[in-house]
Amino acid sequence: MAEKPILPSDSKLSPYLQGNLDSLCSVYAVINALRWTLADHPLSAKGEHWRILFAELNDYAVKELGLLSLSSQGMGLNGMIWLLRTAQQHMAEAHAITFKTxxxxxxxxxxxxxxxxxxxxxxxxxxxxxxxxxxxxxxxxxxxxxxxxxxxxxxxxxxxxxxxxxxxxxxxxxxxxxxxxxxxxxxxxxxxxxxxxxxxxxxxxxx
Structure with missing residues (x-):
């Protein structure tokens, strides 16, 4: 069963936190930045919809960008630009919300x-x-x-x-x-x- 989002009005909006041993800050940064821009929108709440995007960004980084060492070595600017484009496309298609960078x-x-x-x-x-x-x-x-x-x-x-x-x-x-x-x-x-x-x-x- 999908996790029901908690609206920002019911719970203080807090960022997703990465693990102590990974270097996935680029992926977390994209998701946390999107959530902050949506601070007054129900989608900003933590929930299954962000886990779906997280998986999509990881898959794109590994399969399309070839960043097999993403979790241990992180990502540079070009990779971040492509992650943002992927996230923008996902948010437009899945939630009908567009972002500009x-x-x-x-x-x-x-x-x-x-x-x-x-x-x-x-x-x-x-x-x-x-x-x-x-x-x-x-x-x-x-x-x-x-x-x-x-x-x-x-x-x-x-x-x-x-x-x-x-x-x-x-x-x-x-x-x-x-x-x-x-x-x-x-x-x-x-x-x-x-x-x-x-x-x-x-x-x-x-x-």
């Missing part, structure tokens, strides 16, 4: 860390949004960002992290490796947003 620094280098933080903060100002970014160094992890305050990026993360210092956005040329052991790769920052029109139609169909 955008890499703000895919073709341009930010002038400063303030520029990076400002881009993320502006994106997250709107509801139905989330940010996925790769952090390399000591952390070496795909993170989901749900908010920005004066000193920290607030996370909705699979690695039991609640926040990370904004110093992770310090650009390489200006960073001090001794004081900044983890750094976000600006080219790997992905902005995710939900098509609110399709989401509203979906809610009406299930009400």
């Amino acid at each position: 955008y890499r703000p620094f895919a073709l341009r280098r930010p002038e400063s860390s303030t520029c990076v933080i400002g881009e993320i903060k502006e994106h997250l100002h709107s509801p139905g949004t989330a940010v996925i970014t790769a952090v390399y160094g000591k952390l070496n992890h795909w993170c989901v960002i749900k908010g920005i305050n004066e000193k920290h990026a607030i996370l909705f993360d699979s690695d039991r992290l609640y926040q990370t210092p904004l110093t992770i956005f310090q650009l390489t040329a200006h960073s001090n490796s001794a004081s900044h052991s983890s750094r976000a790769q600006t080219g790997s920052i992905l902005l995710l947003s939900m098509d609110k029109t399709t989401a509203c139609k979906n809610i009406m169909q299930h009400s």
Whole structure:
């Protein structure tokens, strides 16, 4: 029997957590990011529908991308882009909800860390949004960002992290490796947003 979703209004929305010995943070990041953009939608609740997507993403990574060592070595940017496309297609076909993704620094280098933080903060100002970014160094992890305050990026993360210092956005040329052991790769920052029109139609169909 499929697990009945628990609505966010009944239980505080919490991220799916990965195991201590796996490197599947990319797959968890996609699912947690989708769930956060859907925070006010019944589908955001934990349930069988996310297990189905989890299995589909794993199968795609192994069978289509050939990432046989995914669970032990993780995934790079190109793999993450394909995972997101697969997840977008699944959500459109299975739940009639569409998502948009955008890499703000895919073709341009930010002038400063303030520029990076400002881009993320502006994106997250709107509801139905989330940010996925790769952090390399000591952390070496795909993170989901749900908010920005004066000193920290607030996370909705699979690695039991609640926040990370904004110093992770310090650009390489200006960073001090001794004081900044983890750094976000600006080219790997992905902005995710939900098509609110399709989401509203979906809610009406299930009400």
